[in-house]
Amino acid sequence: MQKSVRYNEGHALYLALLARKEGTKRGYLSKKTAETNRWHEKWFALYQNVLFYFEGEQSARPAGMYMLEGCNCERVPAPKGCAAGSAKDAALDKQHYFTVLFGHEGQKPLELRCEDEVDGDEWVEAIHQASYSDILIEREVLMQKYIHLVQIVETEKVAANQLRHQLEDQDTEIERLKSEIVALNKTKEKMRPYQGNQEDEDPDIKKIKKVQSFMRGWLCRRKWKTIVQDYICSPHAESMRKRNQIVFNMVEAESEYVHQLYVLVNCFLRPLRMAASSKKPPISHDDVSSIFLNSETIMFLHEIFHQGLKARIANWPTLILADLFDILLPMLNIYQEFVRNHQYSLQVLANCKQNRDFDKLLKQYEANPACEGRMLETFLTYPMFQIPRYIITLHELLAHTPHEHVERKSLEFAKSKLEELSR
Numbered sequence: 001m002q003k004s005v006r007y008n009e010g011h012a013l014y015l016a017l018l019a020r021k022e023g024t025k026r027g028y029l030s031k032k033t034a035e036t037n038r039w040h041e042k043w044f045a046l047y048q049n050v051l052f053y054f055e056g057e058q059s060a061r062p063a064g065m066y067m068l069e070g071c072n073c074e075r076v077p078a079p080k081g082c083a084a085g086s087a088k089d090a091a092l093d094k095q096h097y098f099t100v101l102f103g104h105e106g107q108k109p110l111e112l113r114c115e116d117e118v119d120g121d122e123w124v125e126a127i128h129q130a131s132y133s134d135i136l137i138e139r140e141v142l143m144q145k146y147i148h149l150v151q152i153v154e155t156e157k158v159a160a161n162q163l164r165h166q167l168e169d170q171d172t173e174i175e176r177l178k179s180e181i182v183a184l185n186k187t188k189e190k191m192r193p194y195q196g197n198q199e200d201e202d203p204d205i206k207k208i209k210k211v212q213s214f215m216r217g218w219l220c221r222r223k224w225k226t227i228v229q230d231y232i233c234s235p236h237a238e239s240m241r242k243r244n245q246i247v248f249n250m251v252e253a254e255s256e257y258v259h260q261l262y263v264l265v266n267c268f269l270r271p272l273r274m275a276a277s278s279k280k281p282p283i284s285h286d287d288v289s290s291i292f293l294n295s296e297t298i299m300f301l302h303e304i305f306h307q308g309l310k311a312r313i314a315n316w317p318t319l320i321l322a323d324l325f326d327i328l329l330p331m332l333n334i335y336q337e338f339v340r341n342h343q344y345s346l347q348v349l350a351n352c353k354q355n356r357d358f359d360k361l362l363k364q365y366e367a368n369p370a371c372e373g374r375m376l377e378t379f380l381t382y383p384m385f386q387i388p389r390y391i392i393t394l395h396e397l398l399a400h401t402p403h404e405h406v407e408r409k410s411l412e413f414a415k416s417k418l419e420e421l422s423r
Contacts, residue, residue: 012065013061013062015050015052016061016062019045019046019047019050019052023045023052024047024126024129024130025044025122025126026043026046027043028041028043028057029041029042029044029113029114030042030095031110032112032113034108039113042054042055042063043055043059046068046123046127048132049068049130049131050065050066050068051066051100051127051130052065053065066100068127068130068131069131069132070131071101073098073100073101073123073127073128074101074124075097075098076097076098077097079097096114097112098112098113098124100112100127141329144326148407148409148410151407239400239402243397243401246393246400248313250309250393251306251310251313253389254302254305254306254309257302258303258306260379260382261295261299261302261382261383262299263370263371264295267370267371268376271365272288272361272365273288275361276288282361290341290348291349291352293338294334295338295383298338301328301334305324305327305328308324308327309321309324323410325394325410325414326414328414329417329418332417332421336421338383342380342384346377346380349380394411394415395415398411
């Protein structure tokens, strides 16, 4: 006979008590039993990644619990047996069903239902987020941002100390110059009786002094020219020059990409969305959503990213870009959905073109001067190349970023995340 699994019942009861008081989501749900296939109303409480259920809201001990780590929750349609035939069946048909799928074979799914659609959506979302691994990933992202901010603060502290020392040195220099001015004024007072004799100075002496002044200026300019040329020819200056050029090219490419997204949204997506709402729509709203999945959100995201890049250029020669990629990285799941949907969107578009009314309307949109003779398929393909372009740009930036640079680790982290997405 197989032994039952033992667990710390006392601690489980303590967690159940916390779930009753502080649970992420609490309320009545109907649960389908695996033995009788009947529905029983229980009071559920979700705490972290454990789902407890009680006989009633006032019950002290839980009737059972489910471990949600590695599980998936999704909405499901009403069972076929709930077709509207009687008053009871009609009431069951209005219920909202969802299931919890466990991540291994042999475990039956947990079937639940509720009467309110909003309440059902909240339960599904709460169970989706009840994952310890997701919390760890979010914590890692926050730690990276925290480390980056600490590095910036340390850099600012060093810069502040340097400025403080410079101010102190300048105060000392000011005091020295004041002393020299006082001494020069005293010397000037003493030399005043002899100024009348200087007008009678020998013309040859004046020429000699003029030549000496010219030579001193020439020697000084040659010295500074040598210093500047040595720095310009140094590896550090060459590396910074190439790094700045990469950033400038990146801003130009981002500006062009934002314009392409603007044309996609304003010349195709929004007009087709309005056409789908007409009396005789040439295309349905579902097809519009399938073709242009996340396009508008991607445009808004890159408009913000582009504004941030232009703000960094305004602060040249200080160019810090890592924090911009920190803002962009959490939104990359939007790109994942777009990339996965790309082939399907082109297929839906090809099917829609079989409709003469739609094909005629689309050709009118493509004739817009803003499209510059490009077809809708071309604009739908542009986002597919953006992530690889970022990876190449970050690779070139890292090649010209010193290892001790304050944002090197952040750029390497951003590059690794983008490479994971592109696989």
